[in-house]
Amino acid sequence: MRRRIRGKFHHNCFKPCGMPGHNLEYINLSRDEIEAIRLADYNEMYQEDAAKEMEISRPTFSRILNNARKKIASALLEGKAIEIENF
Template sequence: MPRPKKERNFEHKFSELIYRPAGIPLEGLHQVDLHRDELEALRLCDCVGLTQEEAGQQMGVSRGTIQRILTVARSKTATALSKGYALAFVGDEL
């Protein structure tokens, strides 16, 4: 049985958004889901410029957890951008 997911702290509330390539209807696109914690980790490390250690402290998780979250988030983002997929922000209480 896996360990329960640790509660994470989020500074910002995000609206439910879907980014897609211009001029292509959403119905015909593959969709990549970017979860709330992935978006927050990207924001803290890549936009705000915090280190993984600082981002982990702010979110209430370890640096290793932030590193794993960032790896997945960057992969999903790169896939969506390079293949022309829709990027949807999903999660609890965005």
């Protein structure tokens, strides 16, 4: 499914400080997920407006956003690295 991704992402991986990357479990965020985070959390857009920006339905946007937030929370709380796919 084609979606509009406008964000420019300058980093493709984030990891806990002081931990070698080869010792970490990685969480993968899709481009859709990082775009949803950018629109909803960074740009503080309402989900309906953000969904229109991505050219998807609001329920689909909500599912993508919830998945992204769960992955980020897991990485922060469990000391995992975050990698953005198709960078």
